[in-house]
Amino acid sequence: MAVAFEKYHGTGNDFLVCEVSEPVDDWGAFAITHCDRETGVEVDGRRGADGVLVLSIEGGDRVRMRLYQPDGGTAAMCGNGARCAAQWAARRLETDEFAIDTPAGERYARVGEEVIEIEMGVPSFAPSEIPLAREESLIREEVEGWEVTAVNTGVPHAVVFVDDVSTVDLASMAPPVRHAEVFPEGANVNLASRSERGFDQRTFERGVEGETRSCGTGAVAIAVVAKRLGLVEDERVSVSPPGGELLVEVPENGPAVLSGPVAFEGRGEVAP
Incomplete structure (x- = not known):
């Protein structure tokens, strides 16, 4: 029996979207198979994906989202994934504002003609919520040779500000930070550098175990840390990963x- 899917991307962060009712016994194994960048499903000339979004409409007014990553694991929250889920759900719910239930909590979505907004929860620097293997927050301290600030924006992030993100060998520097002892559950690693509009971004994602074209929770992490460190004063911060531009609003309370575009790439069927 075949499994139907649709594929979306948010600023290059791409996902296979399936309904929970599809005949799949092990969604983690499904993600390992079909997200592989060399052998996975091909849509519009690109193989694989950054994850599988398993969705269901709940009670006629909200959508339930679970993300399975290319390594078979799960993530509590994904900003671009939630925006893709919102695009998928909007026409089924026939409304442009609704809630998305995630393991990180309830998130509200607003779907516009060109931009989809997701409320991302209140970021936290608390060691127990990231989590950290210590009782103090990690703010601009050395981790594996890099000045790191740690924050949870739905999932744990390590943020490193550099002069130019394009000059750093992310594939080499990120894994030691991602697996550092201070992060008992690991962390996504984000590089950020000043740009004309805000900050450029590159992210090594936990669970993908490599660089992605965009990371929504990472963009929020960069904006939140920039504000914490006094690098910006405005509540609205532009963050540009390789796949496009995202706008992050960081209110005092x-x-x-997270705001940005979402694009539909295609649909198809694969083996379960």
């Missing part, structure tokens, strides 16, 4: 908001 309340949840951060």
Whole structure:
């Protein structure tokens, strides 16, 4: 029996979207098989994906989202994934504002013609919420030779500000930080550097175990840390990963908001 899917990307961060009712016994194994960049499913000339979003409409007014990553594991939250889920759900719910239930909590979505906004929850520097293997926050301290600030924006992130993200060998520097002892559950590793519009971004994602074209929770992490360190004063911060531009709103009180475009890539069927 075949499994139907749709594929979306948010600023290059791409996902296979499946309904929970599809005949799949092990979604983790499904993600390992079909997200592989060399042998996975091919849509519009690109193989694989950054994850599988398993979705269901709940109660007629909200969508339930679970993300399975290319290594077979799960992530509690994914900003670009939630924006893709919102695009998928909007026409089924026939409304442009609704809630998305994630393991990280309830997130509200607003779907516009060109931009989809997701409330990302309140970021936390608390060691127990990241989590860290210590009782103090990690703010601009050396980890594996890099000045790191740690924050949870739905999942744990290590943020490193550099002069130019394009000059850093992310594939070499990120794994030691991602697996550092201070991060008992690991962390996504984000590089950020100043740009004309805000900050450029590159991210090594936990679970993907490599660089992705975009990371929504990482963009929020960069904006939140930049504000914490006094690098920006505005509540709205532009963050540009390789796949496009994202806008992050970081209010003094309340949840951060992630905004950006989403594109439909195609649909198809694969073996379970």
